[in-house]
Amino acid sequence: MSEAHSGRIHIAHQFESSDQQHEAGTLGIWIFLATEVMFFGGLFTGYALDRWLYYPAFAAASRILDIRLGAINTAVLLTSSFTMALSVRAAQTAKRGALALLLILTMLLGAVFLGIKGFEYYQKFVEHVVPSLDFAPQGEVLARLAPGGLGHAQLFFCFYFFMTGLHALHMIVGLGLLFVLLLRALGSEFNAGYYAPVEVTGLYWHFVDIIWIFLFPLLYLIGGRF
Amino acid sequence: MSTATTVAPEPRAATPLNYLNVEYGWRSWLFTKDHKRIALLYLISITFYFFIGGAFAVLMRIHLIDPQGALVQPETYNKLFTMHGIIMIFFFLIPSIPSVLGNFLVPLMIGARDLAFPRLNLLSWYIYMLGGAFTMYSVIHGGVDTGWTFYTPYSSTYANSQVIPAALGIFITGFSSILTGLNFIVTIHKMRAPGMTWFRMPLFLWSMYATSIIFVLGTPVLAIALFLLFLERVFQVGIFTPALGGDPLLFQHLFWFYSHPAVYIMILPAMGVISEIVPCFSRKRIFGYKVIGFSSVAIAVLSFLVWGHHMFVTGQSIYTGLVFSALSFMVAIPSAIKVFNWTATLYKGSISYDAPMLYALGFIGLFTMGGLTGLFLASLSTDVQLNGTYFIVAHFHYIMVGGAVMGYLGGMHYWWPKISGRLYPEIWARLAAAIIFVGFNLTFFPQFMLGYLGMPRRYAFYPAEFQFLNVMSSAGASILGVGYLIPLIYFAWSMRYGPIAGPNPWGATGLEWQTPSPPPKDNFEQPPAVADEAYDYAHQEVGLV
Numbered sequence: 018m019s020e021a022h023s024g025r026i027h028i029a030h031q032f033e034s035s036d037q038q039h040e041a042g043t044l045g046i047w048i049f050l051a052t053e054v055m056f057f058g059g060l061f062t063g064y065a066l067d068r069w070l071y072y073p074a075f076a077a078a079s080r081i082l083d084i085r086l087g088a089i090n091t092a093v094l095l096t097s098s099f100t101m102a103l104s105v106r107a108a109q110t111a112k113r114g115a116l117a118l119l120l121i122l123t124m125l126l127g128a129v130f131l132g133i134k135g136f137e138y139y140q141k142f143v144e145h146v147v148p149s150l151d152f153a154p155q156g157e158v159l160a161r162l163a164p165g166g167l168g169h170a171q172l173f174f175c176f177y178f179f180m181t182g183l184h185a186l187h188m189i190v191g192l193g194l195l196f197v198l199l200l201r202a203l204g205s206e207f208n209a210g211y212y213a214p215v216e217v218t219g220l221y222w223h224f225v226d227i228i229w230i231f232l233f234p235l236l237y238l239i240g241g242r243f
Numbered sequence: 244m245s246t247a248t249t250v251a252p253e254p255r256a257a258t259p260l261n262y263l264n265v266e267y268g269w270r271s272w273l274f275t276k277d278h279k280r281i282a283l284l285y286l287i288s289i290t291f292y293f294f295i296g297g298a299f300a301v302l303m304r305i306h307l308i309d310p311q312g313a314l315v316q317p318e319t320y321n322k323l324f325t326m327h328g329i330i331m332i333f334f335f336l337i338p339s340i341p342s343v344l345g346n347f348l349v350p351l352m353i354g355a356r357d358l359a360f361p362r363l364n365l366l367s368w369y370i371y372m373l374g375g376a377f378t379m380y381s382v383i384h385g386g387v388d389t390g391w392t393f394y395t396p397y398s399s400t401y402a403n404s405q406v407i408p409a410a411l412g413i414f415i416t417g418f419s420s421i422l423t424g425l426n427f428i429v430t431i432h433k434m435r436a437p438g439m440t441w442f443r444m445p446l447f448l449w450s451m452y453a454t455s456i457i458f459v460l461g462t463p464v465l466a467i468a469l470f471l472l473f474l475e476r477v478f479q480v481g482i483f484t485p486a487l488g489g490d491p492l493l494f495q496h497l498f499w500f501y502s503h504p505a506v507y508i509m510i511l512p513a514m515g516v517i518s519e520i521v522p523c524f525s526r527k528r529i530f531g532y533k534v535i536g537f538s539s540v541a542i543a544v545l546s547f548l549v550w551g552h553h554m555f556v557t558g559q560s561i562y563t564g565l566v567f568s569a570l571s572f573m574v575a576i577p578s579a580i581k582v583f584n585w586t587a588t589l590y591k592g593s594i595s596y597d598a599p600m601l602y603a604l605g606f607i608g609l610f611t612m613g614g615l616t617g618l619f620l621a622s623l624s625t626d627v628q629l630n631g632t633y634f635i636v637a638h639f640h641y642i643m644v645g646g647a648v649m650g651y652l653g654g655m656h657y658w659w660p661k662i663s664g665r666l667y668p669e670i671w672a673r674l675a676a677a678i679i680f681v682g683f684n685l686t687f688f689p690q691f692m693l694g695y696l697g698m699p700r701r702y703a704f705y706p707a708e709f710q711f712l713n714v715m716s717s718a719g720a721s722i723l724g725v726g727y728l729i730p731l732i733y734f735a736w737s738m739r740y741g742p743i744a745g746p747n748p749w750g751a752t753g754l755e756w757q758t759p760s761p762p763p764k765d766n767f768e769q770p771p772a773v774a775d776e777a778y779d780y781a782h783q784e785v786g787l788v
Contacts, residue, residue, distance in 0.1 A: 030765070031350075031357035031434070041359040041433045048425045052463045059467030059497050063482060066493060149478040168481075168488040175480045179471070 027211065035210055042213045043220075050224045053187075057228055060183070064176045064235065071172065074165030078173035079236065081146060081158060083137060087237040090133050091229065097126035098226045105219045108212035113205050116215075120199045123222070127192050134185055141174070148175045180232055187225045194218045261664065261761040276361035277764060282347035283662070284368050289335050289343065290731070292375065295382075296330035299323045301724060304686075304717040310707045320703035321388035322404065328391030330382075333413050334375055336643060337505060339651045340512030341423055341458075342371070345451050347662060349427055351755035351762060352445050354436025354771035359429040360422075367422035374416030381405035381412065390701065392502070395483035395494040399475045407476055414469045417462040420508075424458025427451050436754070438773035442533060445753050445777045449536040450515025453543035457504045457511075461547070465501030468494060492557060499550035507546040510610070510642055511539055513650020514581055517603045520657050521585045522778040523751045524600035525592025529778045531584040538577035545574045555626045564623050571621035578614050582607060597749075598672035602653030605680045609645025613638060616691065631701075634694025637687045645683055652679070652730065659734065660748045664761040665741030671733045679726035685719025752779055 032038040068075045104119035145153045148171045154162055162170040198218055207215055258264060262279045272280060303323045306314040350357050358364050381387055387409040389398040398406050431452050471482050481487020483494040522529040529535065551559060551567030585607055616638040619625045629635065659667055689712040698709050747756040758767050
């Protein structure tokens with residue numbers, strides 16, 4: 018156990034070696050992500066069912082969404098995954114400055130995503146298509162939604178807000194995790210022998226990205242436009 | 244005597260340091276990361292909920308002595324069976340064996356110092372307590388009357404009871420299960436001692452592993468279903484409400500996708516306990532080790548494919564029903580394999596009838612009855628007849644109480660000397676086991692007959708011709724209640740007054756018996772290594788203490 022306090026490698030008392038600790042951490046996050054897949058899976062199932070049942074309403078409601086903002090957000094999030102992947106590499110090679118910069122970039126891109134998402138939510142209030150709180154579309158929006166049935170259009174927006182909202186919540190948690198990483202990175206905690214926290218947070222960040230990769234076509238693209 | 248030769252008092256001479264006496268004070272418990280202390284925190288918490296849930300059952304059985312209802316208004320009766328179900332399932336049965344015995348034993352059995360993530364482990368207990376607080380809030384503020392199943396649209400639109408805090412409580416508690424499952428899977432994969440191969444692991448670990456798979460993959464689906472129910476009730480949106488375009492069956496699908504596997508969360512750990520007790524008290528190696536291990540995994544996998552058998556009469560298509568029926572029958576295969584293997588282990592064994600073994604034998608018989616009556620309900624035509632009757636109630640209590648609780652109590656007796664370092668009084672324990680067995684059967688066997696005769700469940704009144712069987716059931720429940728109180732008393736008594744147990748009072752195999760009782764804080768004085776299969780009773784030099 019002498020290596021436990023040598024260098025910057027932290028080995029918790031329950032582990033025999035840094036390899037064992039690293040493998041446990043990575044397996045742990047993969048299992049957690051499996052849980053998350055099932056968590057979102059319930060929502061995807063519900064969405065798929067209702068889209069199949071009420072196709073015209075869902076297609077019409079999908080066309081209300083702003084595809085340009087959705088596409089920009091997709092690009093922003095994919096870029097943030099790229100900077101996240103690079104920051105794992107920077108942690109492995111113990112490049113403190115590059116790691117900090119990349120983490121800040123990732124956080125910035127995440128914040129941009131949330132900002133755009135917030136603007137989209139604001140638009141929904143302007144168009145009065147927020148379920149329960151303010152669902153009274155008028156004018157052109159009403160004309161586009163009415164043929165499919167307003168009730169079922171409201172169902173679409175329920176799923177839209179639940180799914181993107183839960184996704185945004187995961188983004189906010191991710192930003193918090195990245196912030197903690199940044200503080201630890203500035204303290205030069207990571208090196209070739211100890212970078213598991215960066216890797217684990219990275220896996221989480223990519224997962225949140227992948228959820229969006231499914232949400233974007235499901236909500237914005239298929240049925241409505243293509 | 245000379246004052247110059249002051250002999251320094253030998254430190255720790257009387258009692259060696261163990262996890263119980265290494266630190267004192269409430270902080271050392273509430274902020275502990277030791278899996279053994281967390282197991283005891285869980286033990287105290289679930290025992291509390293067990294007796295709360297039991298109190299609701301007592302009130303129900305008193306009420307049902309009279310065909311017109313002896314005690315409460317029908318609305319209150321609805322709340323009684325709902326709160327009984329919610330508390331017993333989510334706050335006692337699901338965490339019982341995994342969070343108490345599993346937490347205590349998984350690291351000990353594989354020869355590790357702790358679980359892989361001790362902080363997550365402590366967090367899971369706090370999450371459990373937070374969920375419990377929400378549920379207790381709903382109890383205190385009038386309770387819930389939806390049934391533990393929360394079927395929509397009643398729960399989302401019409402119920403005038405505390406649905407929101409109860410659903411939130413279960414939602415929150417689910418995450419404690421997920422963290423426990425995650426911790427067990429990683430620990431079993433990555434923390435095994437040298438030589439502890441997969442096929443040398445005690446079968447309890449196989450069942451914990453299978454249970455953890457369900458925790459990790461099933462619980463989030465219940466979480467999302469309850470989360471949607473919560474949003475639906477708060478914002479009056481209509482994912483499950485037909486009037487608003489939603490689909491109530493969607494809720495039932497999501498609910499049972501978790502809640503059927505949850506049945507196996509409750510029974511698989513008990514099966515693991517039985518697989519430990521039976522070879523130990525038969526002094527034989529277990530019959531068909533690999534088959535029992537793989538049957539646990541098979542049950543976990545199949546459990547995700549059978550949820551539709553709860554919905555045979557809800558209007559799902561007949562073909563869906565056929566497939567779910569066939570898949571449900573398939574679960575009987577790995578379950579029966581276990582029963583046959585335990586029985587084959589008993590064959591020509593030198594059996595001793597200590598209390599853990601009494602519970603194990605009780606388990607085998609009662610689980611077999613619960614399992615076989617499950618086949619009646621997996622068949623489409625008989626299910627149409629029996630669905631919604633007391634036959635269902637009797638069937639799942641034979642699994643949940645006759646199976647899971649018997650397994651839990653058997654395990655508590657078996658490992659109590661390890662947990663506390665003390666022996667419980669054997670005479671009282673055997674007496675309590677007998678009382679519980681008699682009381683249980685007297686409570687629930689009449690319910691099979693009531694259900695077969697057509698008495699529906701969840702009604703506060705019943706026709707007068709059913710009174711005899713209902714009184715039998717209530718009488719049995721009072722015996723069962725006494726049976727449950729006795730172990731509570733003698734376990735508490737033995738903590739202080741029980742004889743010192745020694746490391747291995749049963750002469751059992753397994754790493755947990757090779758360390759002192761109670762174990763030291765880091766579990767083992769020397770890092771253990773394993774060279775033999777589990778349950779090597781044939782070649783063991785039996786050193787009974």
